[in-house]
Amino acid sequence: MEDIHIQLKSINATGRLLAILMLGSILVAFDIFFNTNTLAIGILLLTLIVIARGYVYLSLALLSKLSVSYRWEGDIEGNRIHVVYSVCNNHFLPLLLSEVSIEGYSKLKIVEGVDSAIVSIPSKSCIHLRVAFEARTGRHRIGPLMIVVRDPLGMFRSSEMALGGEFEVSIYPSQSMFEVRRIYSIARYFGATRTRTPGYGVEFYSVRDYREGDEFRKIVWRTIALHGVPSVKEFELESSMNVMFIIVSSRSMFRGPYRGSPYEHIARAIATVSRFLAFRGDYLSLIMIDSQNGIRSTPGFMRGYRTYRNIVNLISSVNYGSHTSEDIDVVGEFTKKIVPKLPRDRFLAFIFTGFDGPLKLISDLDKMLKLKNALVWLYVTYPKPIPSTDLTNTELELYRAGNKLFRERIGGFIDQARKAGIAAKFIDPLLISSEISKIIERYRY
Numbered sequence: 534m535e536d537i538h539i540q541l542k543s544i545n546a547t548g549r550l551l552a553i554l555m556l557g558s559i560l561v562a563f564d565i566f567f568n569t570n571t572l573a574i575g576i577l578l579l580t581l582i583v584i585a586r587g588y589v590y591l592s593l594a595l596l597s598k599l600s601v602s603y604r605w606e607g608d609i610e611g612n613r614i615h616v617v618y619s620v621c622n623n624h625f626l627p628l629l630l631s632e633v634s635i636e637g638y639s640k641l642k643i644v645e646g647v648d649s650a651i652v653s654i655p656s657k658s659c660i661h662l663r664v665a666f667e668a669r670t671g672r673h674r675i676g677p678l679m680i681v682v683r684d685p686l687g688m689f690r691s692s693e694m695a696l697g698g699e700f701e702v703s704i705y706p707s708q709s710m711f712e713v714r715r716i717y718s719i720a721r722y723f724g725a726t727r728t729r730t731p732g733y734g735v736e737f738y739s740v741r742d743y744r745e746g747d748e749f750r751k752i753v754w755r756t757i758a759l760h761g762v763p764s765v766k767e768f769e770l771e772s773s774m775n776v777m778f779i780i781v782s783s784r785s786m787f788r789g790p791y792r793g794s795p796y797e798h799i800a801r802a803i804a805t806v807s808r809f810l811a812f813r814g815d816y817l818s819l820i821m822i823d824s825q826n827g828i829r830s831t832p833g834f835m836r837g838y839r840t841y842r843n844i845v846n847l848i849s850s851v852n853y854g855s856h857t858s859e860d861i862d863v864v865g866e867f868t869k870k871i872v873p874k875l876p877r878d879r880f881l882a883f884i885f886t887g888f889d890g891p892l893k894l895i896s897d898l899d900k901m902l903k904l905k906n907a908l909v910w911l912y913v914t915y916p917k918p919i920p921s922t923d924l925t926n927t928e929l930e931l932y933r934a935g936n937k938l939f940r941e942r943i944g945g946f947i948d949q950a951r952k953a954g955i956a957a958k959f960i961d962p963l964l965i966s967s968e969i970s971k972i973i974e975r976y977r978y
Contacts, residue, residue, distance in 0.1 A: 775880030785887030789916020
């Protein structure tokens, strides 16, 4: 609950005031010069102007007695973010004919309810403004709640004032079960986690003679009974990969159809792949680079469910629409924050950016990663609507024309990246997860 303390602001006249003022003045003048008995009506109209202005002043004074609270629910992309604003009048006088509206949600789409209304707030009571947005990945600001006070005749209106109730929501990327099944098929095709090498694991490899120091729980007592020779079970060595995802934000990554921008496709792919790899025991890390926050990362290479949660939390904490400029000291920050957490063994690094990404920054990043025994790939993609998105013919034509421009610019960016020695590649946004999975399984040892 937020208490509102608002000073009296200027009151603005509307066009209706000028009309009523002219009418009242004409009626008074006609009575004075032509004795038309319109003086009373003219004075009444002029008196109404004074009363209306006084009403707006009184309503502004009542704003200090208002309190606003809010609640919201929903944090998964594609679902709805339900927001409820409650405005309570704690005074014994009612507040009539006020316009309230929700600001600050420019990147979200309303799917239910309204974001503005003309309301009256009775004394000692509350009104509730409900609205639902279609969630999209990233961090979004909603609010504050704005109010404008009007008089009943519409002659005066106050300046727009904030009641409060500004907050941010972090939306997690959704995951497609179809993509999960596709990644699992890719892993099975390449041999899943099996290495065909004896060691610690759960898959049975063979039976061999007992050696001093072998664990008793691995002894095969049946062979002792049959042949009198102690034997032990040997299991197949499990493999694990070190995989790093890096997102270098740029303006073009946040352009495109609703829930079909490159960043949203990248976020869904990373979330899907990281969940699968986390439960397979691979070591994962995510790095986010943007001009607002610099370099942020998950706490080093980790495995398990906690790693997956750290990754989706970091993905959802990015302000939708943020970008990265060349002036970030990526070398200094990366050396201080990231290098101490890098593994000594070989690891795979996947960099994602837009066609207007900071190429020099990415080149420096590529060189530092390769010095640390990393295999690096740079991916650039384009906007594409998700399959469930319905587009009109006009929207479809605009989308195709925009995609043609995106592809041309992406081609130029990739050529520049390859000249700088970066393994850059253009990729369909719907194939990101399967492409990453193929590379990971190909290098799995």
